[in-house]
Amino acid sequence: MIGLTHYLVISAALFSLGIMCVLTRKNAVSVLMGIELILNSANLNLVAFSRFTSGNLDGQVFAVFTIIVAAAEVAVALAIVLSMYRMLRSVNLDRADTLKG
Amino acid sequence: MDPKIIADLHKFYPEIVITGTFLLVIVADLVFGRLRRAVTFALTVLGLAAAFALTLPLFGAAPGTMFSDMVALDPMALFFKAFLILASLLVVLAAPGSRELSGSGLGEFYALLLGVTLGMILLASSTDLLMLFLSLEMVSVGSYIMVGYLRNDRQSNEASLKYLLFGAVSTGVMLYGITLLFGVTGSTKLIVIRHALAGAATPGENSLILLVSTLFILAGLGFKIAAVPFHFWCPDVYTGAPTPVTAFLSVAPKAAGFAILVRFFFTGLSQAGQGLTWITFASINWMPIVMVLSIVTMTFGNIAALRQENMKRLLAYSSIAHAGYILMGAVVLTSDGLQAVLVYLITYLFMNLGAFMIVIEIYNRTGSFELKDYRGFYRRSPFLSVSMSVFLLSLMGIPPLAGFFGKLYVFAAAVNRDLAWFAVIGALNSVVAVYYYARVMKTMVIDGGDETSPVHASWDSTALIWVMLIPTVGLMLFWDQVQKITSGSVGLFLGN
Numbered sequence: 001m002i003g004l005t006h007y008l009v010i011s012a013a014l015f016s017l018g019i020m021c022v023l024t025r026k027n028a029v030s031v032l033m034g035i036e037l038i039l040n041s042a043n044l045n046l047v048a049f050s051r052f053t054s055g056n057l058d059g060q061v062f063a064v065f066t067i068i069v070a071a072a073e074v075a076v077a078l079a080i081v082l083s084m085y086r087m088l089r090s091v092n093l094d095r096a097d098t099l100k101g
Numbered sequence: 102m103d104p105k106i107i108a109d110l111h112k113f114y115p116e117i118v119i120t121g122t123f124l125l126v127i128v129a130d131l132v133f134g135r136l137r138r139a140v141t142f143a144l145t146v147l148g149l150a151a152a153f154a155l156t157l158p159l160f161g162a163a164p165g166t167m168f169s170d171m172v173a174l175d176p177m178a179l180f181f182k183a184f185l186i187l188a189s190l191l192v193v194l195a196a197p198g199s200r201e202l203s204g205s206g207l208g209e210f211y212a213l214l215l216g217v218t219l220g221m222i223l224l225a226s227s228t229d230l231l232m233l234f235l236s237l238e239m240v241s242v243g244s245y246i247m248v249g250y251l252r253n254d255r256q257s258n259e260a261s262l263k264y265l266l267f268g269a270v271s272t273g274v275m276l277y278g279i280t281l282l283f284g285v286t287g288s289t290k291l292i293v294i295r296h297a298l299a300g301a302a303t304p305g306e307n308s309l310i311l312l313v314s315t316l317f318i319l320a321g322l323g324f325k326i327a328a329v330p331f332h333f334w335c336p337d338v339y340t341g342a343p344t345p346v347t348a349f350l351s352v353a354p355k356a357a358g359f360a361i362l363v364r365f366f367f368t369g370l371s372q373a374g375q376g377l378t379w380i381t382f383a384s385i386n387w388m389p390i391v392m393v394l395s396i397v398t399m400t401f402g403n404i405a406a407l408r409q410e411n412m413k414r415l416l417a418y419s420s421i422a423h424a425g426y427i428l429m430g431a432v433v434l435t436s437d438g439l440q441a442v443l444v445y446l447i448t449y450l451f452m453n454l455g456a457f458m459i460v461i462e463i464y465n466r467t468g469s470f471e472l473k474d475y476r477g478f479y480r481r482s483p484f485l486s487v488s489m490s491v492f493l494l495s496l497m498g499i500p501p502l503a504g505f506f507g508k509l510y511v512f513a514a515a516v517n518r519d520l521a522w523f524a525v526i527g528a529l530n531s532v533v534a535v536y537y538y539a540r541v542m543k544t545m546v547i548d549g550g551d552e553t554s555p556v557h558a559s560w561d562s563t564a565l566i567w568v569m570l571i572p573t574v575g576l577m578l579f580w581d582q583v584q585k586i587t588s589g590s591v592g593l594f595l596g597n
Contacts (some may be wrong), residue, residue, distance in 0.1 A: 015277055022270050031266055038273035045280035054287035059280075062231050066276065069224060069238045073269055076257075080249055080261050085483050087255055096259040099337040 007048035014041035028081045028091040032074060039070045103555055109167040110240035112159060115152040115182055116219060122148025123215040130208025137208055142197055145211040148188040149218070156182045158476050159327045162592040170290050171232045173364070178226035180443060180590035181360040183451070185225065188353040189218040191568070192345055200465040201251065201343040210250060217243035221353055221414050225360035228368065228594070230289040233361060234272075239320065240354050241268045247349070248342040260341025267334040268324060274502045275321025281314035291369035292596035311385040315370065319390070322365065325358030326424045329398045336405075339417035344464060347413055348457035351420045362524045363431050363439065364393070368593055377436035380520075383493055391432045396526055399425025403533040412460050412470045415537060416453070418497060422534060423449055429527055430511045438514040439591040445507035447583065448576065452495040452504050457568030459489045462528070462562040467552075472541065474502055477550030485558055488566050493538040495573045498531050503576040506583075 015036050021034030043063040050059025081091055088095050110117075125148070126141050133140045156179060164175035172178070193214060196202055202210065220239030227233040245268065249261025283289055285307050286297035301307075323331035339347045367379055370387055374380035381388050402422030409415035427449070430441035462471065462485060467474055479486040495504035508531060515524040558566070576583060 018273070019270075028262065028266070032269075035266075035269045035273055037277060040272070042273070042276040042280045043275065045284065047289075049280065049284035053284060057286075058231075058289050059283060062234075062283070065231060065235060069235065072522075073238065073242055076245055077265050078267065080245065080258070080265050083249065083252060084258050084262050087253075087258055093262075096262055098256055099259055099263070099341050 004048055004052040007044060007052075007060050009039040011044040011048070014038075014044065026092050027096055028084070028093055031093070032081070035077075036070065036074070039066060042066060103169070106168055112162060112167060114155040115159075115186065117223075118148060118152045118155060118525070119186075119215055119219045122211055123151075123219065126208060126212045126215060130206065130212070137206070138197070141208040141211050142193070145193050145215060146190065148215065149193065153183060153186045153190065156186065164592060166228055166594060170292070171224060171229045172226040173228045174226065175594035176590045177439075178594075179358070180586070181225035182222045182354065184446065184585055185218060185221045185353055185357055188356065188450055188454070189214055189221075189349070190351040191450075191565075192353070195348065195454075195458055195461060195562075196345045198465070198559060198565075199343065199345050199461050200468075202345060204251075210247070213243050213247050213250075217247065217349075220359035224357045225364075227361060228291050228364070230283065230291070233365070234276060234279060237275075237325065237361070238272060240325070240357060241272060242516075244268075244346075244350060244354060246568035247346045248338055250343055250346065254341075256341040257343065258341075260338045264334050264338045264343075267331075271320045271324035271331060274317050275324075278314040278317025278320070280562060281310055285314070291365065295372060295596070296367045298370070298382045298384060300408055301382075301384055303561065306384055308384045315385055315387050315390070318365070319394070322358060322362045323394065326355050326362065326428070327421050328394050328424055328428065329401045329421065332398070332401075332421050335421055336414050336417040339420075340411060340413045340470075344461045344470075346415065346456060347417075348454055348461070349509055350451055352358070352450055352458065355420070355424065359427055359431065359442060359446065362428075363442065364593060366431070367434075367439075368595055371434065373595065379434040381434070388434060389434060391428060391545075391569070392523065395425050395428035395432055396523075397425075398422070398428060399527065399530045403530050403537075406534070406537045409537070410472050412463075412472060412475070412541070415541070416456060416460070419534070419537070420453065421472070422530065423453070423496075425530070426508065426511050426527060429523065430514055431520040433514050433516060433520060433523075435518055436588075436591050437510075437517055440587045441507075441514040442511035443590055444510045444583065444589040447587070448495070448503035448507040448573075451569050451572040451576075452492050452502075455566060455573060456489065456496065458562060458566050458569060459485055459492070462558050462566070464554075465559070465562070466556045472544055473476040473553075474550075475544050476543065476548045477553070478545040478556075480550075480553055482556040482558065484563070485556065485566075488570050489545060489575060490542045491570060493542055497535050497538045501577050503573045506577065506580070 011071040018037030038043045047058040129140050166173050220236045245265045251257035286294045327335040358597035371379040371381045399422045402418050406418035427445050430438045495502035498504045498508040512524040
């Protein structure tokens with residue numbers, strides 16, 4: 001029988017992979033993929049908690065909103081990455097180094 | 102449809118007016134050809150002024166929640182509504198005079214600013230984690246675009262990218278924390294969460310998961326207020342963004358971040374104690390965590406500001422330090438402390454925006470943000486130098502300027518809660534801060550520069566600087582009113 005714990009373990013693994021991806025990747029698009037993993041691990045948590053513990057649909061509604069917000073955020077993110085690519089001909093984050101101190 | 106939702110709509114006029122203005126500005130930007138600069142500006146100013154005017158009659162309303170407990174209507178929410186709309190209005194007034202923004206159309210800038218303002222006032226009054234997340238994202242996504250507004254400027258693009266990546270990761274982490282809190286308490290409503298935590302079967306139940314969840318949520322809120330260690334974006338973004346946007350980010354979204362931080366921790370994770378104090382739950386004692394955050398934030402901000410050569414960067418670190426002081430007011434968990442937060446934010450609004458206005462005006466005239474180009478500025482423009490000195494003295498906390506009262510209230514709140522050592526750390530930090538603010542004043546007034554040609558500030562920025570200068574200097578004359586407004590605004594709706 002698959003219970004709450006299984007979902008939580010998968011979600012925690014997804015979250016950790018997302019954080020690892022964000023921290024280690026140099027490519028801006030890969031970092032955005034890592035962020036998507038983090039958001040989706042939260043979605044999985046929300047739906048699992050909604051199904052197994054809270055007894056209401058709050059979590060599932062929340063997950064739908066999260067999906068929408070993630071899409072909006074990625075749209076803006078890709079526009080900004082594209083704008084960086086036009087300027088530097090690269091999406092490597094190491095090239096974004098003019099601001100420091 | 103629930104009739105209460107319709108009945109509540111008249112308490113929602115400020116938000117509705119801002120939404121309407123937002124749409125009108127977008128259309129006006131497309132329709133009016135040559136006139137669009139003036140028309141979009143006038144529309145934005147009128148819309149924000151109308152929203153501000155519509156907020157004022159709500160102040161007498163009974164505290165409560167609207168729209169299925171999604172947003173609160175209580176004195177604290179109304180205070181922040183008025184405060185945030187005023188801050189946006191001041192930034193809108195400063196935008197047309199900025200040389201950085203003059204190359205691009207301003208219609209989209211105003212539209213984005215209105216969108217972010219709407220997000221901020223919803224954020225400041227959210228009582229549900231879903232609303233908190235949605236409005237936080239609304240503020241963040243709008244700010245990412247505003248920071249990258251100068252499409253052909255490499256620094257602006259880079260700042261926007263950094264802001265976006267840090268922002269998206271911290272809101273993602275916060276969302277994960279929210280899901281854990283939802284899992285433990287079974288609800289996304291802050292009031293229900295408090296009841297669930299208060300009704301725990303054994304004290305200290307689920308304390309590990311609550312600790313993880315609080316730390317994760319703190320990552321998202323700490324990102325908004327630029328608290329160390331979630332501040333990495335702050336200096337870079339403040340430097341790369343167009344200066345009016347920097348001025349906006351350093352005041353408005355930060356204040357909204359404090360509003361939601363206070364609301365989240367006070368209505369969700371603590372309960373009313375003896376008298377006008379709050380106490381934390383046995384299962385999640387967040388007070389020491391936020392206290393450490395406050396100390397680290399102010400100390401780091403002040404020390405890092407010491408060696409800055411770029412004015413925008415210096416003010417960025419200074420704003421990090423101020424976030425530390427403001428957190429101090431929130432973490433003592435008393436009504437006095439909450440009032441101190443509000444007083445500090447009022448004074449911070451005028452002195453910090455004022456300092457940025459002068460940075461904008463000096464850039465318009467000299468094309469530089471570097472401190473070395475401020476040398477001998479007193480001989481070139483006595484007005485700009487003297488008013489800059491007034492704002493910096495106020496940021497230092499020198500009496501009788503406004504900034505002194507903010508610090509006084511915060512430190513007094515800490516002392517009243519028997520946390521004198523905490524106030525001492527704050528006071529020591531203010532001493533460190535004197536050095537870098539005084540250094541700017543010395544550069545402007547005492548040092549001799551090669552350039553001696555006089556600089557004349559334009560009439561509109563002169564007028565705006567006066568608008569900031571008068572409250573910074575004269576706020577103490579109206580202290581009765583400030584005291585009355587802030588002490589009347591500490592009320593949070595805690596459920597029936």
